[in-house]
Amino acid sequence: MCLAVPGCILSTSGEDFSRMGRVDFGGIVRQINLAFTPEARVGDYVLVHVGVAIATIDEAEAERVFAALESLGEAGGAA
């Protein structure tokens, strides 16, 4: 039920609680409420739950996940 899906913002319109955006989920485009992600811009990825964006994805933090994996690999290779 807490399922939330990342999608890319194609366009935005409106303000405050009526701030909406067209969001692309791998080819499926839906109108999503963006009121809780006022910082999100066209091209940003947002995390969407029941029609509402609940977070803007932090790309730098996403990269850190894979950087950490790389260093695991080195440790594993050395062992």
Place this chain on the structure above:
Amino acid sequence: MKHVDEYRDAEAVARLAGAIAAATTRPWTIMEICGGQTHAIMRFGLDQLLPREITLVHGPGCPVCVTPEAYIDKALEIAAMPSVIFCSFGDMLRVPGARGDLLGVKARGGDIRIVYSPLDAVEIARANPGREVVFFAVGFETTAPANAMAAHKARSEGVKNFSLLVSQVLVPPAMEALLSAPDTRVQGFLAAGHVCTIMGTEAYGPIAARYRVPVVITGFEPVDILAGILACVQALEEDRHEAINMYARMVRPEGNLPARTLIDEVFEIADREWRGLGVLPSSGLALRPAYSALDAERRFGAAENAATAPSICISGDILRGVCSPLQCPAFGGACTPEHPLGVTMVSSEGACAAYYRYRGATRLAGD
């Protein structure tokens, strides 16, 4: 799809599984709170990649599963009224109350509509001014912002024929209840990432310190879940009792402040009953007095506790992580997703359904 596919990469998964095996020297029992994580663990077979010493137990993090029977019965009663359009997320339709389920009411002519978002229910109310539109507002913190937004829009835009049947629950009080139980087996937690996206991480440091358990905020894809388990095992092995955020691309320490502000405007903290856990103090949300006109329980009468019929179903113990679905005598026999006896088989995020769907063959081979 970006931000999904790369977290399902087989090589990354194998690398993490190797690192978990290398880090583990002793047996540990770790609970994933969230039903979405339970589902992913079973779907991708992640538990089978772990060393023998690691036991995953499944938590109560499925709102469909923990919504009390009294609210299901109230929903059935309201949905059967000819004046009402009853709106719900699809997964609530087969949850059994004392007198059947919403699907049965729909079959008998009840106007029940499955909606994708609570905001859709507000639009249905606007389009049908002659009818009462009721939304079944179940969920954890993750769903609270959308439910709060629906309430706020209906109130500020004067949509008077809209109301909410609220069964909103909060995760940290349930974690404390589980950890306080004398029969708890939980030594470490994977905390629910999307709940933390809203509420942030501040609740978990004190829980980690007080109950001496590491709490690792974890996402939902295979790489996320294994990275969460690795961080939890490392903390357990080093005797560190702290909250660790392994889902930082989605979770800020303070959570989502605009969402928290609106939740706080619309809802207040209240005692809530959880199916399987009983009434937990301060474990849910109720509409504030300023929003009470939108409360379906005020419009249609309060949900009342019904006596529950005795059953062989052990879903209460499964929701507390004390039993595994495989310990239930009805699992896969008398109880299947087609004929569920309990909530943990109804919801696709319930542990019984996840085991049945992804482990049916294993069970038969082991019999």
